[in-house]
Amino acid sequence: MKVNIEIDCTPEEARAFMGLPDVSKANSVYVDNITKAMKGVSSPDQLQELAQQLAPMGQMGLKMFQSFMEGGMRGQGSKSRSDDD
Structure with missing residues (x-):
């Protein structure tokens, strides 16, 4: 539901x-x-x-932030799919 x-x-x-x-x-x-x-x-x-x-970390900091966000979204997506079952 x-x-x-x-x-x-x-x-x-x-x-x-x-x-x-x-x-x-x-x-x-x-x-x-x-x-x-x-x-x-x-x-x-x-x-x-x-x-x-x-932005002292420049491009590297941006890439780290992006990978952090993508990892969080992947983790959230797999959790929500298992909750729907």
């Missing part, structure tokens, strides 16, 4: 419902700092240097 529940709420309401913290102030500070840093970028080389500073 499957039951689907659809909830119509804002992201703020969803965070409060799940007990997650409000990170809007931290996000504002982060966006402001990124905006200030981007104002000084005038060439592709400077942009690449900035990107490397922001």
Whole structure:
């Protein structure tokens, strides 16, 4: 048996419902700092240097995150198939 529940709420309401913290102030500070840093970028080389500073693991970190997410999705998919039986 499957039951689907659809909830119509804002992201703020969803965070409060799940007990997650409000990170809007931290996000504002982060966006402001990124905006200030981007104002000084005038060439592709400077942009690449900035990107490397922001993501120290760069491409390797992105690939690790991607494989982590894919592994989680595979694990979730096999679990949900066995639950349906």
